Amino acid sequence: MFLSKLFLPITKNLPSDAKIKSHQLMLRAGMIKQSSAGIYSWLPLGLKVMKKIEQVVREEQNKIGAQELLMPTIQSADLWKESGRYNDYGEEMLRIKDRQGREMLYGPTNEELITDIFRSSIKSYKALPQMLYHIQWKFRDEIRPRFGVMRCREFFMKDAYSFDLNDTNAEISYNKMFFSYLKTFKRLGLQAIPMSADTGPIGGDLSHEFIILAETGESKIYADKNIFNINIENYDFEKESLKKMRTDYSSLYAVTDEKFEKKNFDKEVPKKNQVMTKGIEVGHIFYFGDKYSDPLNCFVDNQDGKKNSIKMGSYGIGVSRLVGAIIEAKYENEIMKWPKSVSPYDVVIIPSLSKNNIENLTKSIKIYQYLKKQNIDVLLDDVDESMSQKFKKHDLIGVPYQIIVGSNSTDTKFEFKEVNSASSILSLDEIKLKLKN
Amino acid sequence: MFLSKLFLPITKNLPSDAKIKSHQLMLRAGMIKQSSAGIYSWLPLGLKVMKKIEQVVREEQNKIGAQELLMPTIQSADLWKESGRYNDYGEEMLRIKDRQGREMLYGPTNEELITDIFRSSIKSYKALPQMLYHIQWKFRDEIRPRFGVMRCREFFMKDAYSFDLNDTNAEISYNKMFFSYLKTFKRLGLQAIPMSADTGPIGGDLSHEFIILAETGESKIYADKNIFNINIENYDFEKESLKKMRTDYSSLYAVTDEKFEKKNFDKEVPKKNQVMTKGIEVGHIFYFGDKYSDPLNCFVDNQDGKKNSIKMGSYGIGVSRLVGAIIEAKYENEIMKWPKSVSPYDVVIIPSLSKNNIENLTKSIKIYQYLKKQNIDVLLDDVDESMSQKFKKHDLIGVPYQIIVGSNSTDTKFEFKEVNSASSILSLDEIKLKLKN
Numbered sequence: 001m002f003l004s005k006l007f008l009p010i011t012k013n014l015p016s017d018a019k020i021k022s023h024q025l026m027l028r029a030g031m032i033k034q035s036s037a038g039i040y041s042w043l044p045l046g047l048k049v050m051k052k053i054e055q056v057v058r059e060e061q062n063k064i065g066a067q068e069l070l071m072p073t074i075q076s077a078d079l080w081k082e083s084g085r086y087n088d089y090g091e092e093m094l095r096i097k098d099r100q101g102r103e104m105l106y107g108p109t110n111e112e113l114i115t116d117i118f119r120s121s122i123k124s125y126k127a128l129p130q131m132l133y134h135i136q137w138k139f140r141d142e143i144r145p146r147f148g149v150m151r152c153r154e155f156f157m158k159d160a161y162s163f164d165l166n167d168t169n170a171e172i173s174y175n176k177m178f179f180s181y182l183k184t185f186k187r188l189g190l191q192a193i194p195m196s197a198d199t200g201p202i203g204g205d206l207s208h209e210f211i212i213l214a215e216t217g218e219s220k221i222y223a224d225k226n227i228f229n230i231n232i233e234n235y236d237f238e239k240e241s242l243k244k245m246r247t248d249y250s251s252l253y254a255v256t257d258e259k260f261e262k263k264n265f266d267k268e269v270p271k272k273n274q275v276m277t278k279g280i281e282v283g284h285i286f287y288f289g290d291k292y293s294d295p296l297n298c299f300v301d302n303q304d305g306k307k308n309s310i311k312m313g314s315y316g317i318g319v320s321r322l323v324g325a326i327i328e329a330k331y332e333n334e335i336m337k338w339p340k341s342v343s344p345y346d347v348v349i350i351p352s353l354s355k356n357n358i359e360n361l362t363k364s365i366k367i368y369q370y371l372k373k374q375n376i377d378v379l380l381d382d383v384d385e386s387m388s389q390k391f392k393k394h395d396l397i398g399v400p401y402q403i404i405v406g407s408n409s410t411d412t413k414f415e416f417k418e419v420n421s422a423s424s425i426l427s428l429d430e431i432k433l434k435l436k437n
Numbered sequence: 438m439f440l441s442k443l444f445l446p447i448t449k450n451l452p453s454d455a456k457i458k459s460h461q462l463m464l465r466a467g468m469i470k471q472s473s474a475g476i477y478s479w480l481p482l483g484l485k486v487m488k489k490i491e492q493v494v495r496e497e498q499n500k501i502g503a504q505e506l507l508m509p510t511i512q513s514a515d516l517w518k519e520s521g522r523y524n525d526y527g528e529e530m531l532r533i534k535d536r537q538g539r540e541m542l543y544g545p546t547n548e549e550l551i552t553d554i555f556r557s558s559i560k561s562y563k564a565l566p567q568m569l570y571h572i573q574w575k576f577r578d579e580i581r582p583r584f585g586v587m588r589c590r591e592f593f594m595k596d597a598y599s600f601d602l603n604d605t606n607a608e609i610s611y612n613k614m615f616f617s618y619l620k621t622f623k624r625l626g627l628q629a630i631p632m633s634a635d636t637g638p639i640g641g642d643l644s645h646e647f648i649i650l651a652e653t654g655e656s657k658i659y660a661d662k663n664i665f666n667i668n669i670e671n672y673d674f675e676k677e678s679l680k681k682m683r684t685d686y687s688s689l690y691a692v693t694d695e696k697f698e699k700k701n702f703d704k705e706v707p708k709k710n711q712v713m714t715k716g717i718e719v720g721h722i723f724y725f726g727d728k729y730s731d732p733l734n735c736f737v738d739n740q741d742g743k744k745n746s747i748k749m750g751s752y753g754i755g756v757s758r759l760v761g762a763i764i765e766a767k768y769e770n771e772i773m774k775w776p777k778s779v780s781p782y783d784v785v786i787i788p789s790l791s792k793n794n795i796e797n798l799t800k801s802i803k804i805y806q807y808l809k810k811q812n813i814d815v816l817l818d819d820v821d822e823s824m825s826q827k828f829k830k831h832d833l834i835g836v837p838y839q840i841i842v843g844s845n846s847t848d849t850k851f852e853f854k855e856v857n858s859a860s861s862i863l864s865l866d867e868i869k870l871k872l873k874n
Contacts, residue, residue, distance in 0.1 A: 006504070007504045007506070007558070009557070009558035030558070033554055033557065033558075035508065035509055035512065035550060035553075036512070036513035036515075036539075036541070037539075039511055039512075040509065041507065041508045041509060041550070041554055042506055042507040042508075043506050043554070044505060044506050047505060047506055047507050050507075065442070067444045068481060068484060069444070069478060069479055069481050069484055070478065070479040070484050070487075071472065071478045071479075072472055072476045072477065072478060072591045073510060073574055074531075074543070074576060074590075074591055075472065075473070076472070076473035076476075091536045094511075094533065094535065094536075096531065096533050096543075098531065098578050098590075099528045099529075099531075099578045099580065100474075106511070106543075113472060113478065116472075117470055117478055120446070120470065121444070121446035121467070121470075121480075122446070132444060137509075137510055137574070139511060141536045153511075153535075154509045154510065
């Protein structure tokens with residue numbers, strides 16, 4: 001993509017409610033535009049990042065055998081009356097009457113709908129276990145939407161659901177998701193810590209929030225610092241190893257303020273290991289057994305030919321929220337720096353341009369064509385601006401690698417740098433290797 | 438994917454309102470499940486097909502320089518009051534009040550919102566032309582949703598918008614999209630005919646519907662049969678060639694019943710060339726100049742430093758509807774046959790299984806692993822059923838290629854067939870070549 005053609009409305013005008021860095025930077029870099037309170041349009045640069053995050057989440061869900069489907073955004077109230085949540089859910093649920101006067105709602109979550117799909121599809125224990133997920137827009141009518149895409153009303157979320165015959169098997173599914181989540185966040189360049197959590201309106205008795213550290217986080221967290229040293233790569237996708245992973249995490253104190261009790265913290269964690277800081281919730285998983293399957297009559301026939309209610313869990317990742325969360329975790333001063341896995345472009349070519357000399361632009365186009373052929377997603381900054389303006393802009397956009405075509409370049413070697421690092425003079429082949437590894 | 442693991446609730450029970458073939462087949466093959474009137478969940482098989490269609494549409498939009506963004510589903514009523522459409526739109530618009538009592542709506546289309554994004558982003562004629570698109574869920578509260586995904590309430594649509602300085606340039610944008618649409622439908626295995634159309638609630642004075650022939654279509658069409666012989670490959674993406682394409686199409690009569698007048702039809706088309714049949718609308722494009730930009734004050738500064746209102750067009754493709762439309766165009770008896778470009782799997786392996794002999798299954802797993810390594814998306818039918826049950830099921834699912842592992846196979850050669858064609862005995866390398874070309 002040539003930058004002069006990219007729909008990228010970079011701006012300096014920030015609304016007064018843009019209080020945290022990710023919100024400010026996303027607006028400034030033209031990644032999003034507010035459409036109404038807590039509702040955003042995703043402009044090309046923002047959408048590219050969100051789509052990359054979505055794809056990482058999808059791949060990691062597929063790897064553990066979860067299958068993708070897609071439930072609609074608008075649901076009938078009937079199922080929610082069946083589960084008993086319609087009246088309980090409160091004002092965060094966007095309630096709608098259609099032209100026939102039927103009570104509908106914009107799904108804030110999908111336990112009811114997936115249970116309905118499951119009960120009408122699966123009749124025998126032989127088809128278990130199952131894990132199903134979708135990545136879909138949700139709506140929660142927050143009283144005070146804020147922090148840009150971090151706490152908005154219309155948001156993009158992956159929610160998965162597991163279906164098992166009994167608690168023992170259900171815990172295996174829970175552990176698989178727990179494992180998958182840690183892998184997912186790692187690929188996104190984040191260290192997420194699973195923390196014992198309350199279950200809130202989803203219900204159930206086992207739950208973990210996945211929290212990344214960030215000064216601007218809304219969650220206060222209390223943890224044993226050793227929990228940050230557990231490496232998910234030391235476990236594999238096998239029942240006993242997953243069990244050990246859970247035991248290892250559970251043995252170290254880590255809770256959010258909801259579950260915090262100073263007495264326990266001091267008892268379980270030596271003073272020198274106590275970490276008290278803030279974080280952002282990027283995922284939340286729940287085990288709630290038959291909380292939904294029972295009222296919705298979701299049964300299978302078991303080995304003995306008897307009705308067996310289904311044990312379910314649900315597993316959420318905030319895909320749109322992650323765009324903001326990654327910025328919060330990674331930014332330095334005014335510089336966004338995307339992890340390679342989600343960067344909107346792999347590399348940006350920045351030529352020094354002047355009206356009387358098109359040599360640098362010509363060179364840059366050649367580099368562009370070469371890298372494109374290698375399947376590398378390149379941005380070429382062909383806008384007529386000074387180099388200092390360009391550098392400032394690219395700090396903001398945050399593409400992690402730059403090829404600078406100016407006085408330090410020859411016909412075959414070019415200045416290559418990773419943002420915030422020293423540059424080196426490399427051939428195109430060497431640049432390709434750097435970008436591909 | 439192993440079929441025994443696939444979440445594929447094949448069913449024989451059809452609701453009485455499933456009157457057309459695509460609706461019946463999609464329900465029977467477990468591609469969709471109705472969630473409420475005119476609202477569907479997309480199960481794994483259906484979602485795979487829809488995602489492939491979405492990707493073809495996206496690639497063809499990108500090829501002509503349109504840029505993807507994503508607008509939210511829920512919009513404020515304010516913009517629609519500004520454009521004057523809020524009261525006009527009628528009951529098909531799903532109107533919503535949020536918890537603060539603000540008037541919102543579920544977007545049935547996005548002219549207002551994209552105009553708002555554009556007016557706040559682009560200030561100079563130098564940034565024109567622009568084409569922006571998104572692929573997003575829409576809602577139209579049909580009084581009588583029917584025909585499954587063909588006329589449902591919540592539907593998935595690609596809508597693009599063009600922005601130009603004057604009518605002449607705007608027509609070039611219109612022609613580019615016209616070209617892109619014909620290319621898109623061709624890749625989807627469809628012959629779509631552009632027909633002069635009314636503009637309806639979108640407005641404007643130039644409009645084409647893209648219609649594919651199908652007996653079950655809701656649109657009556659009247660055309661000169663020569664229009665079916667125009668080949669889009671004879672044109673290229675260059676101003677004059679695009680103009681010629683438009684002229685060539687315009688010179689041949691082709692209208693839907695809205696615009697049909699018998700007198701003109703008889704005058705312009707010799708009797709022997711008259712085609713009267715039915716079709717399905719799969720795309721609709723509009724040119725409406727400043728219908729939205731004017732009331733919404735969407736201007737740029739032109740060469741003379743004066744305010745210049747923007748000339749806009751909009752361009753829709755029904756992505757979810759296309760799943761049904763492709764079935765309607767392609768099915769034979771009870772057999773779905775997906776075009777290669779959108780088939781849920783590239784090939785299915787069908788071993789003859791018996792409890793005492795696992796040889797065919799073992800062979801099949803080897804083939805499966807070989808093809809997977811070649812990046813071919815394979816389904817392996819490991820379900821314990823008779824071959825006749827299997828064949829019936831795979832006719833229904835519609836994967837276009839089959840590898841049959843039974844009495845006609847040796848250790849290194851296997852029965853390979855395209856659905857509805859004769860089979861041949863091929864080595865794995867030969868099969869790979871057939872699938873890859």
